[in-house]
Amino acid sequence: MTDEADILQTRNLKRTKLGPPDVYPQLKEQKEDKLNDHSLKKGFSNPPVTQNECGSAREKIKAKGLSSLHQSILNSAKDLAQTKHNLNTVNDNVTRKINQKLDFWSVNPRSNRQTIKKFFGDLRSSSKSLSSLVKSRIPSFQKKDEILDLMAESEVPVIRAIWFMKVSAVHVSNISKKRNTSIALEWTKSLVEYLRENLSRFATQHADVSKNSLLTGNKATQEANAAKNKWNYTLRLCHCMYQDGLLDRQEFLIFLVKWVHELKIAEKEDILKHLVQVMLTYFDDVVENFSTSRAAAYMCISKLNSLAEIHSVRSSFEWDNAVKECHIPARSDCSYHDALLLIFSSVLQRIAMKCPTALVYQRQWMSPLGEGLLVEKESPLDHLTCYPASLPFAKELTEQEIAQLRVEIQEHTEDVRARSVIAEERWIMGDDNNPPSVIAMLTTLDEHNFYTAQQDKQHTVVAGLYKKVFGAASKPHSDQLRDDAPLVAGLCEWAVTHHRTGSHRWLVVAELLKKRQTALALLADGAQGGSKGKKEDFVFQDILFKYLNESAPTWTVNEEDRIQFKNMMILFGELVRSLFSYEKYLKKLISRGDLPMRLSKTTVGSQQDFTILCKELHTLPRHIQYVLSLPLTDTHKEELKQRSHLLFGSAVVQASLPLEYINTHKELRASLLHLDSCNTAPYDTLSQLNEVMERFKILPPVYKYMITQRLTEPILPTVPQKQPGSTPIIMPTVYQVELMYFLMELSGDVRLMMVFTMEMMNRFVGLKDFVPVPLDIYLCITAVLKKYQTCLLISERDTEFVFDALSRLTEEDSPVSASERCILVYRQELHKASPKLSNNREEPNSSKYVISKKQRPAVPNSMAGCRDDFKEALANPNQINIADISAKISDDEAAGQSFVS
Secondary structure: OHHHHHHHHHOOOOOOOOOOOOOOOOOOOOHHHOOOHHHHHHOOOOOOOOOOOOOOOHHHHHHHOHHHHHHHHHHHHHHHHHHHHHHHOOOOOOOOOOOHHHHEEEOOOOOOHHHHHHHHHHHHOOOOOHHHHHHOOEEEOOOHHHHHHHHHHHOOOHHHHHHHHHHHHHHHHHHOOOOOOOHHHHHHHHHHHHHHHHHHHHHHHHHHHHHOHHHOOOHHHHHHHHHHHHHHHHHHHHHHHHHOOOOOHHHHHHHHHHHHHHOOOOOOHHHHHHHHHHHHHOHHHHOOOHHHHHHHHHHHHHHHHHHHHHHOOOHHHOOOOOOOOOOOOOOOOOHHHHHHHHHHHHHHHHHHHHOHHHHOOEEEEEEOOOOOEEEEEEOHHHHOOOOHHHOOOOOOOOHHHHHHHHHHHHHHHHHHHHHHHHHHOOOOOOOOOOOHHHHHHHHHHHHOOOOOOOOOOOOOHHHHHHHHHOOOOOOOHHHHHHHHHHHHHHHHHHHHOOOOOOOHHHHHHHHHHHHHHHHHHHHHHHHOOOOOOOOOOOOOHHHHHHHHHHOOOOOOOOHHHHHHHHHHHHHHHHHOOOOOOHHHHHHHHHHHOOOOOOOOOOOOOOHHHHHHHHOOHHHOOHHHHHHHHOOOOOOOHHHHHHHHHHHHOOOOOHHHOOHHHHHHHHHHHHHHHHHHOOOOOOHHHHHHHHHHHHHHHOOOHHHHHHHHHHHHHHHOOOOOOOOOOOOOOOOOOHHHHHHHHHHHHHHOOHHHHHHHHHHHHHHHHHOOOOOOOOHHHHHHHHHHHHHOHHHHOOOHHHHHHHHHHHHHHOOOOOOOOHHHHHHHHHHHHHHHHOHHHHHHOOOOOOHHHHHHHOOOOOOOHHHHHHHHHHHHHHHOOOOOOHHHHHHHHHHOHHHHHHOOO
8 A cells, every 4th residue: 555655646647748847846845744833724735935025125134234235245155256266176085295305305316216117017907096195105317317317217108107107296396395386387398399309219219220221120210210109198197287287388389380490391301290190180270379370370381482492493382373373283193292382371271261360461570490580571472373273183082172262261361461461551450440541540640640730721730630530410310429439439449558658649630520520510500400409518438338348448557558548538637628527427337237336435635546446457447447547627516516526425526535636736836935035956855856746646647637627827927907006927937837837748648838938928028028038938839839730730720929929029039048048949830730831920020030031140249259258268278267258158148148159
C-alpha cells in the first residue's frame, strides 16, 4: 500500500505535450502537513515574505533619509561582492608552507648528476605523482637552458614539464630581488633563444651530414638527431604554454616574424623552411594584432622582393593599368622557392583581408623588426610593386574561387588606399560618427589662415569661414539641425584636441555656432510664416549635452587628457555665455540621477571642498567634474547660486567658496596694490607672487575665472569729470598690467582679456587730455594684441576700436620714440590684416609713418653728438667713458629713445 501511495504521489498530474511533466514532489516535515488550530479551521496559507510586497518604499525612504538608504545599498552591494568572492575562493588553509632550505637545493657544476637524472626520471614517469615529487627535494638551476636540456633529454611529458617550470618560477620569484619582472616574459625570451640555438645547430649539423654520406651513423648524425629532438620538444612545449597563456604572446609572435625577416632566402634555406612552418601555426593570432600584422606585412613584402631579385622577375611585378593584373611566373625548376612565393603571398593577402589597418599609411611607427627602427610616412604596400590581389594563389583553388578572392582582396586594398590618403591629410576616415562633411570641415579649418581676413575678402576671419563650414540653411529646421549635429561635435573636438594649437579656436567655434544659431532661428521664424512663436535660445543644447555625455574628455592622470580637459572648460566658458544653458544642463543631470547627493555640507572656508576639487578630481564621475569645473563669472549670478546650492547646500555663493580660493584672491589683490606703490617690482613681492601663482595654477577653472574678473576693476584707470580736480586720477603701473595679463593667460579666459584691453584703451583715450599717455603700458597692450591677433580679428568691432585707439595715441606730430614705433608697426599690420580697415580707412600722411616708407626718422640735433660718441664706443670700447654718454642721454629722454632706429 505504501508503494502505491508513493507512486500516486509522484505521478504526472497531466501529460503535456510541451515542457516538463507537471509533478508536485512531497518533502518530509513540510509546512502543509503540520496540523494546528489555524490550519484545521482555515486551511493552509502561505504568507508572503514581506507584508509590503506590492507597495511602495517611499515612507521608509522618507523616514530614514535618502543618504542613509544610499549608504545601506552600497554596504549591501559590498557584502554581496565579498560573499561572492569568498564562495569563489578555494580554501587553501591546509596548504603546506614551502621551506626554501629543505624543498629546494641549488645545482652547481659539482652537484651529483645521478641525483638530477633520477629526479627527472621520476618526473617523466607517470607512476610518480606530482604530490609525491613535492615532498622530495627539488633541484634549482641557475640557467633555464639547463632545465630545457634535461627535460628534452629525459623526454618529460609536456604537462609535467610545465609543472616543474611553474615550481621553479615560484622558487626564483621568492628568492629574487626583482619583484617587478614578468615571469612569462622571462620564460618567453629563454625559450626563444633556446629555439634559435637548437635550430641553428640542427641545420648546421644536418648540412654537414648531407655533404658527407660517410658520416652517417657516427657522432655527427647523433648530434643532429639530438638537436632535432630538442627542437621538436621545445616547439611542443611552447605550443602548450602558449595555449595556456603562460607565454608573453605578443613577444613570442614578434620573435617569430622578426626571425623570419632576418633570414635570407639564398643563405638560410634549411632554417627558413622549418621556421616558416612554425610561423604558419600561429598565423591566426598574428593577424589579430595590429603591430604583429604590420611587422608580418613588411616581412612578407621583403621576402617577395628577394624572390623577385633571385629569379629576375622584377619586370613582371609591375602593375599594368590596362590589364589590371600582375602575373608572377612560377619557377617549376625550384619547388622550394615556389612554395615560399605562395606562402608569403597568402600571408600578405590574409593580412589585407583580416587586418587592413596594418597596411594603412602612418606618419610614424616604431617597427619591432629592428632595434629602435622608426618607420616614417609610409605604408607597407609602398614597397610592393603590385597589388596583393595580383599575387599568386594556391593551385588547389578553382578559377571561380580565385576570382572571388581577388575581388574581395582588391576591395580591401582600395579601402586601405582611401584610408591612407585621409591619414596622410591627418584626419580619420569618415564613418557614421565622422561623415565626409566633418572631414571637409576639419580640412578647411586646418587650411584657414586666422591671422588675416584678406583671404576671403570678408570683414572678419569667421565670416568667410562660416560659409565653408555650414553653408546656407535651406532644409526644414529639424532636418537642418540633425545635419548640423556632426559638424557641431566636430567643431568641439577641433577646439579641444591637444593635436591643434591656438587660443583662437574657442572663440572661433563660439562665433560660428552663434551665427548658425541665428540662421536657424530665422529659418524657424520663416517656417512659422513670420508669426512670433516661442523663441528657442539654446538651439544646440541637446547636441552639446550629448558631446559632454559621450565623447568629451575627462580629468585623468594622463597629461594629454588634462590638457584637453582644460581646453574643453575654456570652450564651454565661451559657450555658456549665449549658446549653452547651464541651468538646463543641471536640470538634465538631476532628472537623470547623475547628481544624486551633495558633495559636502560645508561652512565658510572649509578645506574639504578644495581637496575634492583639486586633488581628487580624477576619481569623480564625468558630470561631477564638469559641474565643479565649468567656468562661470560674476555675470552668471543665477547659475552660480544654483551650482552652490546643488553641490554645497548653500544658495550663498560666498559661503561655498573654499578657503584656498579666498586666500589666493586676497594675496593676489594685495600684491597688485603693492605693485601700485612701487616704481619697480620689489624682490619680496616677486617671491611672494611665485608662491601665490603656484596655488593659482591648481585651482579649478571656475575659480580662476572668478579671481581674474574680480581683479580687473581695481587696476583700471579712473577717468575724471570735466571739472579738474573733482576726481583723482589713478593710473596703473606696467607691472600691474603685466600681472593681470599673466593671470588671464593662466586661466585661459581670452574673452576677458579682450574686454579688459578694450576698456583700458578706452579709458586711456579719455585720460589723454589730463595726463601723458603711459607708453610702457601701451607697449604691453600692443604686445598682447600682437600675440592674440587671431582672437582680435574675430570681432570686427574690436578690430576697428583698437585701430582707432592706436590712431588717437599717435596722431600728434612729435619725435617718434621706440615704443611708439612698435605701436605704429602693429597698427600698420592690423590695417593690412582687416579688409574693412583696408577698404574704408586710409593711413594718415603723418611724419610718424616714415618707417613704412623704408625711410629713417630724423635725428634730433641734441643726439648728433651722442651718435658720434656711440660710433667711437663701438669702434674703441676701451677708450670711451660710457658714463659721459649716459649723462647726455639722460638729459633728453625722448631723444635717447629716438636713437633706436
